[in-house]
Amino acid sequence: MARPLDPLGFEDEMCPVCKSRKYLNPDIVFVFNPECYHSMCLNCANRLFNDGPNQCPHAGCNKTLRRKGFRSAFFGDLAVEREVDIRRRVAAVFNQVEDDFETLQDYNNYLQMVEDLTFELVNGTDERRRQAEAQLQAWEAEHRADIERNKKAGREADEISRVRLAAERDAVRQRRIEAIKEAEAEKRERVRSREMELDNLAKGTTAMTAEPATKVQLKRRGQVNRVAETASNPAIATTGMGTGASEVERLSIRGLKEKPKAPAPQGPYDPFGGMDFAPSRYKLHGGLSHPLMEKYRLDRQHVAGGYSFDDFAARALYEAFAGLGVFVEDEKEVGSGIGLSQETSMAAGIAAVVDADKMDLD
Amino acid sequence: MANSPLVARPTDALQPPKSLPPSSGGTPSGGLPRSARGQQIAALARPTMDLMEQMNEDEKNKYIKGKKLGEGTYANVYLGHSRLDSSTQVAIKKIKVQKEYQDGIAPDAIREMKYLQKLRGHANIIILHSVFSSKDQNLNLVLEYLPLGDLEMLIRDVDHVRYGAADIKAWMGMLTRAIWWCHDNYVLHRDIKPNNLLIAADGEVKLADFGLARSFADPGVRMTANVITRWYRPPELLFGARHYSGAVDIWSVGLVFAELIIRAPYLPGNSEVEQIALICREIGTPTEENWPGVTQLKEYTVPSDVVPVAGKDKYMGRFGAVGSDGVDLLTKTLVLDPRRRITAREMLEHRWWKADPKPTPKHDLPKKTAGAEEKLAADLKRRNGMVEDDDVRGSKVARKLDFGTAR
Numbered sequence: 001m002a003r004p005l006d007p008l009g010f011e012d013e014m015c016p017v018c019k020s021r022k023y024l025n026p027d028i029v030f031v032f033n034p035e036c037y038h039s040m041c042l043n044c045a046n047r048l049f050n051d052g053p054n055q056c057p058h059a060g061c062n063k064t065l066r067r068k069g070f071r072s073a074f075f076g077d078l079a080v081e082r083e084v085d086i087r088r089r090v091a092a093v094f095n096q097v098e099d100d101f102e103t104l105q106d107y108n109n110y111l112q113m114v115e116d117l118t119f120e121l122v123n124g125t126d127e128r129r130r131q132a133e134a135q136l137q138a139w140e141a142e143h144r145a146d147i148e149r150n151k152k153a154g155r156e157a158d159e160i161s162r163v164r165l166a167a168e169r170d171a172v173r174q175r176r177i178e179a180i181k182e183a184e185a186e187k188r189e190r191v192r193s194r195e196m197e198l199d200n201l202a203k204g205t206t207a208m209t210a211e212p213a214t215k216v217q218l219k220r221r222g223q224v225n226r227v228a229e230t231a232s233n234p235a236i237a238t239t240g241m242g243t244g245a246s247e248v249e250r251l252s253i254r255g256l257k258e259k260p261k262a263p264a265p266q267g268p269y270d271p272f273g274g275m276d277f278a279p280s281r282y283k284l285h286g287g288l289s290h291p292l293m294e295k296y297r298l299d300r301q302h303v304a305g306g307y308s309f310d311d312f313a314a315r316a317l318y319e320a321f322a323g324l325g326v327f328v329e330d331e332k333e334v335g336s337g338i339g340l341s342q343e344t345s346m347a348a349g350i351a352a353v354v355d356a357d358k359m360d361l362d
Numbered sequence: 363m364a365n366s367p368l369v370a371r372p373t374d375a376l377q378p379p380k381s382l383p384p385s386s387g388g389t390p391s392g393g394l395p396r397s398a399r400g401q402q403i404a405a406l407a408r409p410t411m412d413l414m415e416q417m418n419e420d421e422k423n424k425y426i427k428g429k430k431l432g433e434g435t436y437a438n439v440y441l442g443h444s445r446l447d448s449s450t451q452v453a454i455k456k457i458k459v460q461k462e463y464q465d466g467i468a469p470d471a472i473r474e475m476k477y478l479q480k481l482r483g484h485a486n487i488i489i490l491h492s493v494f495s496s497k498d499q500n501l502n503l504v505l506e507y508l509p510l511g512d513l514e515m516l517i518r519d520v521d522h523v524r525y526g527a528a529d530i531k532a533w534m535g536m537l538t539r540a541i542w543w544c545h546d547n548y549v550l551h552r553d554i555k556p557n558n559l560l561i562a563a564d565g566e567v568k569l570a571d572f573g574l575a576r577s578f579a580d581p582g583v584r585m586t587a588n589v590i591t592r593w594y595r596p597p598e599l600l601f602g603a604r605h606y607s608g609a610v611d612i613w614s615v616g617l618v619f620a621e622l623i624i625r626a627p628y629l630p631g632n633s634e635v636e637q638i639a640l641i642c643r644e645i646g647t648p649t650e651e652n653w654p655g656v657t658q659l660k661e662y663t664v665p666s667d668v669v670p671v672a673g674k675d676k677y678m679g680r681f682g683a684v685g686s687d688g689v690d691l692l693t694k695t696l697v698l699d700p701r702r703r704i705t706a707r708e709m710l711e712h713r714w715w716k717a718d719p720k721p722t723p724k725h726d727l728p729k730k731t732a733g734a735e736e737k738l739a740a741d742l743k744r745r746n747g748m749v750e751d752d753d754v755r756g757s758k759v760a761r762k763l764d765f766g767t768a769r
Contacts, residue, residue, distance in 0.1 A: 271715040277546040296581040304655030305603030306700020
């Protein structure tokens, strides 16, 4: 593929069919067909394929080409042209964006996969190219809906950025017009004040009067600037903010769209969130009694404050049974529960507390 | 067993936690002279101390402290992540040494650690990953990182956040489950309010700030009546009851429910007297008829004009957005007599949860991302309702103004 250095392209630019060269025929246009990427001049292509499909005239190439498929190259090197075509096609199919993935790692893996596939298509042997092609088609068939959605989203993003750019251009133009107008107004003002000055001089008044005129002018210029700012800025601000906000929103909505992809089987709403705290080792009956409770059962403060004796009874029972079925040795091995170190660090702090029981006083 | 630090602790408690080198002088707080005996004890205690310090160091090294999310008088909050896996983010709440409690841990920090450890494992309660002490004996609580702010933020941001009955039902469900879990584990939260309800990345509401929590008291044991931020404080606490039950939390839940619906605090009293007056006006005057024994409570004072307890019609007018069943649940949480107030379990068994509309799945709940991080920090570093009642109110006003301007 090593092409000789030939800036004018005399050497290489020869039609392999009719052997005409750019040197002899400067108007010659080269075209190729993306079926096989063999180039020839436009005349030959027209001549050979005018009467319908025909075989590629290159020696050893048995592809059947059509007139319609021919186009002129964008890149001088047709290998590059071909790779770009392939990449364009692959990118149209694999058009996922980073937001579609749970983690960056997943996205990177996906990119790697796409690049591998592209490489096979571009540089692979026939066998591997066929394989990659099949993979690509399978993916396309399988993920048609996703591809369409992403394509649409991409178009929308393009549209947004186009609108924003247009708005920015508009704002710039507006500013320029404002600036020109302002400059003109200033010039007029200067001329006018000069005339006034001359008039004043002619009338014989002193230079004192001329001074306030310039001052007024300066003042006004400042005002003009400020007015211009407020006039041009809201447009930018609103358009900029508007598109910006909608863009952000759209992105977040797209992120949301991804999530219900796996809609959890919606059973009836469970107010308890699937948790149950019913004691397994005993059954709680109402009306439990204990002398300690009875003493306070009729106490007005307990009654009016809403103290719950049932809760107390339930707790007493719960605590009585709490240790059963817990084996410290097992938990140590599994390491469940709170780490010992947490206890320790708490202890380290608590050690300094003079009366650690204080915390339970109220 | 002899190696267990749990068993070794009582002997350590006699010594200051850091073993000082002999040259740096005696231990002033212990009052022991620099005698041979004192040094002997120190030498004996040292191996276990070092073990503890080592464990603490190991725990500390599990996390990397990141940028500061906020600073308060009570605590600083940092963003952090696990050393092993940088994608698991945590919020590290570094509790400052407080003037009143220089010799140890402030009671609210103890409460927070104790009850968060106890209540671990429920989806609607903030997870305490770890605790360690850093230099100068600063306590660090490693908490779950909840990036989406709190419920108050959503309630207040009337202009940008819209939600409906299904969303309210989802949030209330999560809140009620959290309270039910607390109460079934015999813990009173005692500071339920919208800005203690933080929102996780997946939309799950998590109950946080256990600085005022305590376990249910035994009969005859007095609890303080000066808990729960005033707007959410139930009448029995306002009347100075010292023996109360989980019903105090239910009242707060009811007021959060009301606030979710009307998007403004339902009973925003400026003082305790005004709070009682508001309750009497809106819900009804507590009397011996509707609350036997209420007049015996120590600080029972009500306005002279007795208002009858509000019927369902009155609530329907204002809270009708959640439907008839929802209003029924609300009225049951706002019953004056704590013994007749609905319990958390009964709340979850209420028919409203089964009625239409179905609660929104947590992923689809409205959320607000801007400013959420600062909000989390503000929530975590804040002192609890009991101490700073007046400041809380003041800052609320300021925050309201902020929302207007920071659009």
